[in-house]
Amino acid sequence: MFSFFPSRSAGLVAGLAVAGLIALVPAARAQDAAAPAQTAPAATQTAPVADVPVTPAKPIKSSIFSFGKDKKKADADKKAAAQPAPEKESKKEEKVIQSKDTRNRYKKDKKIETLAGVDAKLPDKALFDKAQYAIAHGHFDVARLDLQTMLNTYPDSQYQMRAKLAIADSWYKEGGTAALTQAESEYADFRVFFPNAPEAAEAQMRIGDIYFRQMDRPDRDYAKATHAEEEYRRMLTDYPDSTLVPQAKQRLRDVQEVLATREAEIAGYYATRENWAAxxxxxxxxxxxxxxxxxxxxxxxxxGDAYSAQAHFVRGLKMDETAKAKLEATFDGEAAAAYRKVVLEHSAAAHVEDARDRLAAMNLPIPTPTLEQAQASQAMENSRNNYRLTDRVGLIILHKPDTVTVAHIGDPTLTDPKPTLAPDVTRNTVAAFNKALHPDAVPEVGAKAPVTADGETTAAAPATTAAPLQFQDVPAEGATGGATTGTSFTAAPAGGASSGGGNGVGMEVLSPGVNGATGNTVPTAVPGVTLTAKPAPLPAIEKAAEAPTTVNEISAPQAAAQAPRADGKKTKPEFDKGDESSSKHKKKKGLKKLNPL
Known part of the structure; x- marks a missing residue:
């Protein structure tokens, strides 16, 4: 038998639904009929009403779907009839109650602008308020005009300082390269004119914000980031008691994050080129x-990987095994020191396991951080934010530097230590090679002490310098051994004074023919001093040869045209009208060309 429903259970459910609808139809009709009967007695109890044309009642809908709507309407009419007539609202009820957010916003605005609503009837205050309103609505040119008018008209106004700061704020809020440059100049002038005002710290903070707003990605020009770092450091140094110090510290951390990212990216680039010194x-x-x-x-x-690469390079060299072992120990020690620092000071970092694996591959013990080190590292990592979708979209669209994972605790550095340069690293590497190949050689002054794989620093041997030559080492007078130029020296006595009681230094200069000196006195050889014989006399200076006479090869007589006239007048040069032309000597035209004269 063909069935309309796909299954027996579906047909059963449909049948029960139809049966329920059929049963509800009589009940709905009975309730609709009983509703007029209930309202009729209530109408008879009311006062008689004048003859009013009665409108015919609307036909009662018998649909089962109108049953619920009529019931709701009837309940609403009953509630409206039961409620008393509304009385006149009191003034207390008419008062608008501000929300919590509105009150907080009002307090914040009052804290920022302390002079709002104070002495509003004064003319200078009226101009100041008008300028503030214009700045709030983006009319910066109008605001600056009003503020400048106030400064020129009322030079002794109590709002002079606030007006100068408001002019700088208008440039800052306007934005743009030219406006921000002008804002920096205005803020700098404000710091000069009002150095002790509390707003001076705000002006210095805004100067740093100007450069902070113009910062680009780490792989772009970093001049703005460098200037921002300088201004924020000046803010923390000059105004340590300001309420803006926490904000300045956080901005300084953001700037240093960008600069550190730039240095790290450059280092990664040099690593791909195997330039390990850089x-x-x-x-x-x-x-x-x-x-x-x-x-x-x-x-x-x-x-650490860069030092390991240098150690790997040394292993491939053909050199003395003892020197090779020393070099390997030096470079592996530097690498191990970097890995240990990760394990100890950054135990909560993401790549600490990589450092542990490298130490294990070098067959070195893995250190365990102390409780204080672990807690400090964990607190540092917890202070960093995680990336959100809005952060990633902003980094892609706005092309701004990535400062999402910047730490929010810790004091940023206020002074830069001496940077490490690639030539310095190269010199240290050369010194390490020389030390390994020539252990008895004197090390260079300032050479870095090598670090062994166990983490111990080997002290470099101190540089030995030759002792200065003393007067006691000079041979006495009359000793033989070499030719001199007629001067001899004698040692000083033990008492430090000459036999004559003077303040001599124990040196006697003998010249030929004086004090019986013959000029042939020869001192004995002094250790470490090489004495040379008397130099031979120089040959006589020869007279320079005379220069040959100049011969003029052109000996033809001077042309008659170039010869000067007897009367002293200048002769006019000949002029060929066929080849040249000028305003005075014009070319011949037409038939005149045939005239040879």
Whole structure:
């Protein structure tokens, strides 16, 4: 038998639904009929009403779907009838109650602008308020005009300082390269005119913000980031008690994050080119200058890998095994020191396991950080933010530097240590090779002490210098051994004075013919001093040969045209009208060309 429903259960459910609808139809009709009967007695109890044309009642809908709507309408009419008539609202109820956000916003604006609404009837205050309103609505030119008018008209106004700061703020809020440059000049002038005002710290903070707003990505020009770092450091140094110090510290951390990222990226580029001296120099600068860098573990691991690459290069050299072992120990020691720093000081970092694996591959013990070191590293990592979708979209669209993972604790460095340069690293490497190949040689002054793989620093041998020549080492007078130029020296007595009681220094100069000196006195040889014989006399200076006479090869007589006239007048040069022309000597035209005269 063909069935309309796909299954027996579906047909059963449909049948029950139809049966329920059929049962509800009589009940709905009965309730609709009973509704007029209930309202009729209530109408008879009311006062008689004048003859009013009765409108015919609307037909009652018998649909089962109108049952619920009519019931709701009836309940609403009952509630409206039960409620008393509304009385006149009191003034207290008419008062608008501000929300919590509105009150907080009002307090914040009052804190920023303390002179709002004070002495509003004064003319200078009226101009100041008008300018503030214009700045708030983006009319910066109008605001600056009103403020300048106030300064020129009322030079002794109590709002003079605020007006100068407002002019700088208008340039800052306007934005743009030219406007920000003008804002920096205005803020600098404000610091000069009002150095002790509390707003001077705000002006210095805004100067740093000007450069901060113009910062670009780390792989672009970093001049703005360098200027921002200088201004924020000046802010922290000159105004240590300002309320803007925490904000300035955080901005300084952001700027140093960008600068550290730039150095680390350059080091990574040199590492791909296997320029290990430049790689070590860049990574070492990051480690020494920017201790709050978010990827410090990567920088230290990169530094250790550069030293490991140098050790691997040494293993492939054909040289003395003893010298090779010393060089390997030196470079492996530097690499191990970088890996240990990751394990100890950055135990909560993301790549600490890589440092442990490298130490294990070098067959070195893995150190364990102390409780204080572990807690400090964990607090540092917890203070960093995580990337959100809005952050990633902003970095792609706005082309701004990445400062999401910057730390929010710790003091940024206020002075830069001496940077590590690639030539210095190269000199240290050459000194290490010379030390290994020639252990008895005197090390260069300032050479870096090598670090062994166990983490111990070997002290470099002190440089030995030759002792200065003393007067006691000079041979006495009358000794023989070499030819001199007629001067001899004698040693000073033990008492330090000459026999004559004078203040002599124990030296006697003998010249030929004086004091019986013959000029042939020869001192004995002095250790470490080479004496040369009397130089031979120079040959006589020869007279320079005379220069040959100049012969003029052109001996033809002077032309008659060039010969001067007897009367002294100048002769006019000949002029060929056929070849040349001028305003006075014009070419012949037409038939005149046939005239030879």
């Amino acid at each position: 790689t070590i120099a860049r990574y070492q600068t990051v480690v020494d200058t920017y201790p709050l860098y978010s990827h410090m573990d990567d920088a230290l691991i990169g530094l």
